[in-house]
Amino acid sequence: MPAGPPRIGVIGAGIIGLAVARRLSGHAEVTVLDKEDRVGAHQTGHNSGVAHAGLYYPPGSLKAALCRRGVTLLRAYCTERDLPYVTCGKVVVARDGTEADRLAEIERRARANGVPDLRRLDADRLRDVEPHTRGVAALHSPRTAIVDFGAVARAFAGDLRAGALRLGFPVAAIRRGPRSAVVRSAADEELEFDTVIVCAGLHSDRVSRLAGDSPGPAIVPFRGEYHRLVANRTHLVRGLIYPVPDPRYPFLGVHLTRRVDGTVDVGPNAVLALAREGYRWGTVAPGDLWQTLRWPGFRRMARTHWRTGVRELHGSLSRRAFVAAARRYVPELTVADVEPAGAGVRAQAVDADGTLVDDFRIHRLGPVVTVRNAPSPAATSSLAIADHLADQLADRL
Numbered sequence: 343m344p345a346g347p348p349r350i351g352v353i354g355a356g357i358i359g360l361a362v363a364r365r366l367s368g369h370a371e372v373t374v375l376d377k378e379d380r381v382g383a384h385q386t387g388h389n390s391g392v393a394h395a396g397l398y399y400p401p402g403s404l405k406a407a408l409c410r411r412g413v414t415l416l417r418a419y420c421t422e423r424d425l426p427y428v429t430c431g432k433v434v435v436a437r438d439g440t441e442a443d444r445l446a447e448i449e450r451r452a453r454a455n456g457v458p459d460l461r462r463l464d465a466d467r468l469r470d471v472e473p474h475t476r477g478v479a480a481l482h483s484p485r486t487a488i489v490d491f492g493a494v495a496r497a498f499a500g501d502l503r504a505g506a507l508r509l510g511f512p513v514a515a516i517r518r519g520p521r522s523a524v525v526r527s528a529a530d531e532e533l534e535f536d537t538v539i540v541c542a543g544l545h546s547d548r549v550s551r552l553a554g555d556s557p558g559p560a561i562v563p564f565r566g567e568y569h570r571l572v573a574n575r576t577h578l579v580r581g582l583i584y585p586v587p588d589p590r591y592p593f594l595g596v597h598l599t600r601r602v603d604g605t606v607d608v609g610p611n612a613v614l615a616l617a618r619e620g621y622r623w624g625t626v627a628p629g630d631l632w633q634t635l636r637w638p639g640f641r642r643m644a645r646t647h648w649r650t651g652v653r654e655l656h657g658s659l660s661r662r663a664f665v666a667a668a669r670r671y672v673p674e675l676t677v678a679d680v681e682p683a684g685a686g687v688r689a690q691a692v693d694a695d696g697t698l699v700d701d702f703r704i705h706r707l708g709p710v711v712t713v714r715n716a717p718s719p720a721a722t723s724s725l726a727i728a729d730h731l732a733d734q735l736a737d738r739l
Contacts, residue, residue: 347371348738351525351535353513353549355381357491357724358716359541360498360591365728367502369739374502375535382495384542386618386721388686390599390607391567392582392720393487395428397434401454404702405719408730410456412723413487419725420489423497426602430581432486433468435477435671436536441586442479448586459484474578474672486582490602491721494719498724513542516552516710523553523709525670536736539731540712544618544689550705550712559691559699560637562631563618566610569664570683571598575675579606583671596667607674607683608668621685634664642696661725702727706734 348370352363355376363372376383393413399405420427436442436647454461463471463480471482499507514539515526523538542549547561571578584597599607617627632642662677669675691699691714702723703715709729720727732739 348536349373349534351375351526351538352541353538354541354543354546355495355499355507355509356384356541356543357382357495357498357721358543358727359539360495360502360714361724362539362541363733364498364501365505365725365732366735366739369732370537372502372506373508373535374499375508375511375513375527375533377510378619379509380494381499381507381509385686385689386495386716387492388621388684389491389718389721390597390610391488391491392432392599393489394430394722394723395452395457396455396719397448397452397457397481397483398587398702399455399719401451403700404704404730405700405723406451406455406616408702408723408726409719411729412589412719412726414715415725416489416494416722417487419497420494425486425490425493425497428602429485429487431471431482431601432582433463433472433475433480433482433583434584434586435468435475436479436549436586437466437477437670439478445479445481452481452483455484457483458675461673464547469632472580472583474674475583476673477671479675487546488582488602494721494724508599513552516549516554518553518708518710520708521687526699532717536709537735538710540710541716542713543716544687546689546712546714546716547691550714553707553710553712555705555707555710555712557694558639559693559703560633560639561618562634562637562640562643562692563615563620564612564688564690565615565620565685566612567664567685568607568609568683569661569680571606571608571679572681575679576600576604576606578674578679585671593724596664598668598672605639607679609683610621610665610686611667612688616686616688618689620687621730637692637694639692639694639696643692643698646696673731676721689715704731704734709738711735
């Protein structure tokens with residue numbers, strides 16, 4: 343390794359890549375590379391803005407540990423930088439006895455993960471917290487909060503040294519050696535680093551393969567569409583109202599989410615996107631779609647879960663069906679109460695056997711570290727993920 347501070351390249355200027363770069367910048371000369379002309383262009387800028395408390399994740403998983411640590415660090419950072427961090431609380435609502443049984447498992451996990459101040463609510467106490475919400479039981483997490491993750495990412499970028507951000511740098515190749523790696527752009531510019539960290543989100547599998555980390559898991563993009571309550575109906579939701587999630591999927595189902603600006607979103611659902619950056623139905627990338635369809639894991643997943651996919655697609659095409667999913671929890675909602683509010687795309691990793699990867703996946707190959715799966719609660723966990731990667735790279739810092 344050459345004299346002077348180690349040179350670290352971080353591929354991806356989303357909230358994870360920027361958090362990692364910020365964490366390592368005191369120990370190394372860090373350069374962040376991204377193909378876009380701005381930070382947080384994709385998942386960071388297209389999410390529900392929830393700072394998760396750690397309710398759902400299996401105790402002992404990376405998600406559980408890093409979410410709980412991450413939300414503490416995130417709250418402190420937002421306070422220090424005067425960024426919005428609103429502790430509005432969250433209820434996970436069971437509609438019947440079967441869901442109440444599943445809710446008990448969520449409560450068990452949450453308590454094992456150390457989520458503070460949890461309360462089990464009956465129907466009457468649920469109405470005390472969310473007066474317009476109906477259910478037979480609920481789990482109340484009063485410490486769950488909302489933030490503006492785009493603003494957090496921009497603050498992280500501002501913490502870096504001048505010149506550390508190389509935007510408009512699409513990575514075309516990575517040549518990995520025993521002690522360093524060379525990253526080449528689409529314009530044939532080459533940069534050599536002692537360590538390269540791949541935090542490429544929607545393209546994490548492709549960029550990881552450039553570094554020799556293959557074959558799987560592969561990213562299957564799922565678009566999550568949102569509607570928004572019209573201004574005179576936002577009073578129907580005080581904080582965050584979530585369904586009891588289906589344990590077969592890493593998605594949390596259509597929920598109602600208050601934003602830091604006072605608006606209330608309804609969504610997202612989860613439908614196959616026709617492009618990795620397909621925020622609209624009309625955006626189709628044949629190469630992306632072909633890569634998804636030819637991945638063996640996608641075909642196996644589709645055979646198992648096609649009925650759920652059809653239901654989600656119907657909800658995307660019909661505003662009435664979309665609102666019906668939310669009305670299970672807030673019966674006063676009508677189709678006239680919502681308007682379209684954009685979409686995000688989730689970089690869901692799928693193994694070759696068709697399993698939807700649920701935990702964070704981080705691999706190390708000599709001088710290259712790849713973050714292969716970092717969906718929600720990755721934004722909440724970003725500062726803790728950065729600490730985790732710094733620990734893994736202690737021998738190179």
